[in-house]
Each structure stands twice: as C-alpha cells, then as structure tokens.
Amino acid sequence: MHAFWSAGFEATSMADLVVATGSTRQSIYGDFSSKQGLYRACFELYRKRVVEPALAPFYADATGLSAVTAYFEAQISLAESMGLPGPGCLVGNAMTERAPIDAEVMTLVEEHNTRLETAFAKALPEQLSAERKRELAQFLVVAAQGLWAVSRVTSSADALRSRAVTIVGLLERELNHDA
C-alpha cells in the first residue's frame, strides 16, 4: 500500500511490490490475480486504515468545525511523519493517475468523495439548508484534495497548516455571517 501510495501505480513494479510485501510473486497472483487487483485491494485498505479513522470523529455527536480542523491536522501530521514532500492521499493520486483509465478505480474514488462529503456535512450547523450544507461540504472535499496535491510539492508542514487554517477560517466566517 505504501509503495502504491508514494509512487503511484505505473511507477511501482511487481518487483517493488514483492520486496515491499515480503511476499512472493506466486502468492500475490494467487491472492489478487493481477497488479490491478492488488492495487484495488490497497485502495480499500487505505480507506479502512487511513480514511476511516480520520473520518470517525465526524460520526460522533455534535462535532462542529473542530472536526474539520482535526481532520486536516491529522492528515497533515501524518504527511509530516511520512516525510515531506510526501505521498499525498492515495485516493487523490488515484484521481489523477488511475481513475481515468480504470473504471473500477473511478467508481471507488467517487464513493470515497461522496463519503468524505457526507462526513464534512455532519460537521456543519444543523440550521443550514441541506443545499447549502452540500455546497460547503463539496467545497471542503475540493479544498482537501487541493491540499493533498500541494503536499506533494511542499516540504514544510506548517505551510500546509497555514493553508488549512485559512480554509477553516473562511468557512467559519461564512457560518458566523449566517448566524
């Protein structure tokens, strides 16, 4: 998963994957049928191991914008711990590299984006219209993907944090105005 995450699908060879997994070609093909199959399995694993934990707070009660802040901070410090400029988000990378040529990955990415949007929407105040909540949640999805993209060419975690603060700050001002 980490190999695909940092280098992408094309730039990761089966030889790399054998080394990275500590497994054998035979076992990999036995379990996943193909490189594509392994990639998709890694995609699912990423959702379970990285995305879901980051989204869990949104499903707790009455979170508010602090959950959004926490999400950004969690992902940024994860990137920091993996070394910047970093691997970004596996899903974001897939969006650029794999989705256009692998329909199943495209579907997985869409599901991910919907799930992310739903989570973000939960952090927004109840009194907003469903329509407005959707717009703002979609905005956060775009902002998040932009941030992971930028994280691939940024060496300072604080630079990313500053951008995250701006994003949440803009949202906060919007919500204060409505209130």
Add this chain to the structure above:
Amino acid sequence: MHAFWSAGFEATSMADLVVATGSTRQSIYGDFSSKQGLYRACFELYRKRVVEPALAPFYADATGLSAVTAYFEAQISLAESMGLPGPGCLVGNAMTERAPIDAEVMTLVEEHNTRLETAFAKALPEQLSAERKRELAQFLVVAAQGLWAVSRVTSSADALRSRAVTIVGLLERELNHDA
C-alpha cells in the same frame, strides 16, 4: 502536449507522441533529446498557451474578484470543451505524477504555483495586509488545484461551476467582513 496532458508522462509512449505530433522519432530526439526533454518542453508550452492567457486578466488594472471568477470559468469551460471527465491541469497532474521523481519538474511546478499565487494576490483588495493577501492567494491556489483534481473524475461542468462559485463566494464574504 495534449497527450501528456490527458494521459500523463508514464502512460504516454513515444509511439503515441510520434502520432500525436505528426513528427518522427528522429526529429523528436534531435530537438528534445529524450522523452523527459519533450515533456518539459510541453510543460513550458502549457504555461505559455494555457496558463498565461488565463492569468493575463490579473495583470490588467484594478481587476478584483471578478478576475478570479473569470479564471475559474475559463478553465472550466476549457475542460468542458475537451470533454469531461477531463485532463485537468497539466501542472496539477505533474504535481502528483512527475514532480516527486523529476527535480526539474518539481522546480517548474513551484514556479508555476508562485506565479499563480502572485496573480491571485493582484485580484485582492489593496487594503488587505500583505500577509493576509498571501494567505488568501495561497488558499486560491489550493482551491484551484483541488478543482482540477476533481475535474478528472467529474462529468458535469456545472458541478465544477457550483464549486467555483462556492469558493469565490467564501472569499467574497471574507472580504466584505473586513471592509
């Protein structure tokens, strides 16, 4: 350029490039030395042909936020005319695919992001502090890159337009508050 733009570096073969350019292998190697060289030349061409025209309005006098709106609209309708889900932004794609393994591309991407940031800053009101202008311009860079990333898995131009409207709307509210 279009071949690299839509499919990326790895997934575009020299055979594809010979067809796409209508040239010959010999000429390509003569003029650009390598696939990398051609890619970098395409990167520069993209900046000149696609990015610069989109940024020109920012360098006209007294533009304001309408220049930001125009920028998003120009890029979205370009994506629409090329077919959605589309190729996104060549620079954005490079950020994910090439920059981490080609230092020169990394430099070119950084230059591009700086240039984009500078342009956005020009559209912001003079009375803002330089610091605040920088933050907001950097935010717009992130938002733009996020939008192009999402455009690779989005089939509706209006979905992109709605997100662009939200982005500019948030910025507008911020500026009104400061005023």
Add this chain to the structure above:
DNA sequence: CTTGTTTAAGAACGATCATTCTGATACTAG
C-alpha cells in the same frame, strides 16, 4: 518413512518501452 500438497525462489516468456541505427527517399546547391 512415504505421499501429496502447499510454499518459496527465481528463471523464462512475451510484450512493450525508450532509444538508436539503417537505408532509402527528398531536397538543396552549384
């Protein structure tokens, strides 16, 4: 110990890749 089955390691295969080489054709100069 003997069989049969699963695992390990890596050789082999066919395809494709970027890059270079080969001749033949087209063109320019005088």
Add this chain to the structure above:
DNA sequence: CTAGTATCAGAATGATCGTTCTTAAACAAG
C-alpha cells in the same frame, strides 16, 4: 545532372515490465 545533406519510415537493441512456469524445499497426514 550531380553531390551532399536533411528527412523519412521503420527495423534493431537492450532493458524492463507483468505474468507464468519450473524446480526444489517445507510441511502434513497416514
């Protein structure tokens, strides 16, 4: 017309890719 140069399509090259095959070691059951 002739000689020299540039341009052409495509074959050759060597490397690497994903995938499969071969062979032998490890292990289980009886």
